[in-house]
Amino acid sequence: MIGDVLPTTPNESPNWHRLRHAIRSTWPNRHGRSSDIATLVGCSGGADSVALIRLLAELWAEESNALAPANEAAAKPVAPLVVAHCNHGLRGEESNADEAFVRQLCEQLQLPLVVHHVAQPSESATTGPPSDERTLRGIRRDFFERTAKQHGCRYVAVAHSADDQAETMLHHFIRGTGPLGLAGIAEVSELNTDIVLRRPLLQVRRGTLRAGLREIGQTWREDASNQHTVYTRNWIRHDVLPLIESRYPNAVEAIHRAGTLQHELNEMMRRLAERWLEAFTDFSDDRWIIRTQRLSQSTNPERGTVDTDTTCDWMFERPVIVAASQLAWDRLGWSRGSMTMQHWQRLSGLINDRSSWHTSSGATPADKADDGIDHGGHFPGGICVSIETEQLVLRSE
Incomplete structure (x- = not known):
């Protein structure tokens, strides 16, 4: 009791x-x-x-x-x-x-x-x-x-x-976080x-x-x-946010409102990402299979027709592909902790690279630059991409 x-x-x-x-x-x-x-x-x-x-x-x-x-x-x-x-x-x-x-x-x-x-x-x-x-x-x-x-x-x-919400959003913002963090x-x-x-x-x-x-x-x-402002979160709490509120007294409420609006946009993006996964990909054991043939046919789920010009269609938009990729990671239980926005954008580029859709089976995407960053088919967490017949396959090594 x-x-x-x-x-x-x-x-x-x-x-x-x-x-x-x-x-x-x-x-x-x-x-x-x-x-x-x-x-x-x-x-x-x-x-x-x-x-x-x-x-x-x-x-x-x-x-x-x-x-x-x-x-x-x-x-x-x-x-x-x-x-x-x-x-x-x-x-x-x-x-x-x-x-x-x-x-x-x-x-x-x-x-x-x-x-x-x-x-x-x-x-x-x-x-x-x-x-x-x-x-x-x-x-x-x-x-x-x-x-x-x-x-x-x-x-x-x-x-x-x-206050925690406002501090978190400010911290995410100055770190250059993606839509989920915002x-x-x-x-x-x-x-x-x-x-x-x-x-x-x-x-x-x-x-x-x-x-x-x-x-x-x-x-x-x-x-x-x-109280130790050497930590970024405490610095935001004790120094940054009070300074903002001295000029904008309703700043916390405004930041909270912005987060709510961003959450609504994220929910819309999640629904598009789920449709993208359903239309163009399959899952098998620990593999994520992207059917490039379906992408090349560019079937529009809303109209059920084949588009001749899909370069601006929603299915090829990078934010949709990134959101779909993140959902795929979660579904397969792959850790997203080391995946930066640069990694997600590179993966989106590989998926959108139509020239690689017809590369010989078993190949991996080639490195693009010598800057110390893997620009090929390997991603953090031991995830690799291979090109097979009319499909891209991501698997955990």
């Missing part, structure tokens, strides 16, 4: 009241209840994740109390609400203090807690523990997925805020076919979360490393 939560009123806690309304409006409601689906909540001990736990705990408690009949023993229980904390051990006693804080919070709210301690290297090890953000994020993601499965949770909730963080995404990752606070400002916690007297932990 979830512990009792002190009620609040709009007059006493206006920010917290708005947050409660926000969580109700964004959290799925099935048959009049939001607490019908088992949920795992990631908590670092920071303000954002503490606010998310408190908000979901209140929601679960309210619905449990509202549905309790006179005979409390016959009350229908709400689905589990489980908390997950990952102790990376990177800050010594501070990391352990974070864990202790989360344990105390879960005891107060009577919520089950699962803690994962990241294995630390031995004293004789030549390398230290993983510390780059991508690796740490992958560790947490695997932990959340594994724990959600163990506890039968359909949802995993994490506490990214509107859309920022998705509010809903899949961890796997059975588990959904939800970010219900993605439209809430970080300052509002902290103000709400202060109103209800809830403390949180601060990670001192988040």
Whole structure:
């Protein structure tokens, strides 16, 4: 049973009241209840994740109390609400203090807690523990997925805020990311076919979360490393974004809106890419087969006719081919981590190079330049391209 939560009123806690309304409006409601689906909540001990736990705990408690009949023993229980904390051990006693804080919070709210301690290297090890953000994020993601499965949770909730969204999009922008990166963080995404990752606070400002916690007297932990602007993400948070907001006060909302529009464009591109894959390619074991004969015939799926001039047709547009290639990588389980935009564009060029469609079977595309970059038929992750009879074949070596 979830512990009792002190009620609040709009007059006493206006920010917290708005947050409660926000969580109700964004959290799925099935048959009049939001607490019908088992949920795992990631908590670092920071303000954002503490606010998310408190908000979901209140929601679960309210619905449990509202549905309790006179005979409390016959009350229908709400689905589990489980908390997950990952102790990376990177800050010594501070990391352990974070864990202790989360344990105390879960005891107060009577919520089950699962803690994962990241294995630390031995004293004789030549390398230290993983510390780059991508690796740490992958560790947490695997932990959340594994724990959600163990506890039968359909949802995993994490506490990214509107500020996180703006910082992420700015970071992606200055790195020259592609369309997917420019859309920022998705509010809903899949961890796997059975588990959904939800970010219900993605439209809430970080300052509002902290103000709400202060109103209800809830403390949180601060990670001192988040203040170090030597890290690009922290530099954007503490220096760049405040400077932008000094001239454009609504910058975070505007950036968030731009991400939403980009997401809509990405969804349209995904649908075109899926049609491209269905029309011109096949999959066999660990191979992606591009039927160049179908491309050369240039059958237009919308009109069902053969076009004589297709150089400007959507099926030969590079963004469509790149998006289709990325979907193919995902379908085959090939890692996209080392594939840069340059690689995707080169692959699109190979697919669009009609002169290679009639090259002898078994050949590989020739190198185009001597600049230290493989311009031929090899790509990161051991993926190679070969030319066979009226088809290009990509396979994992």
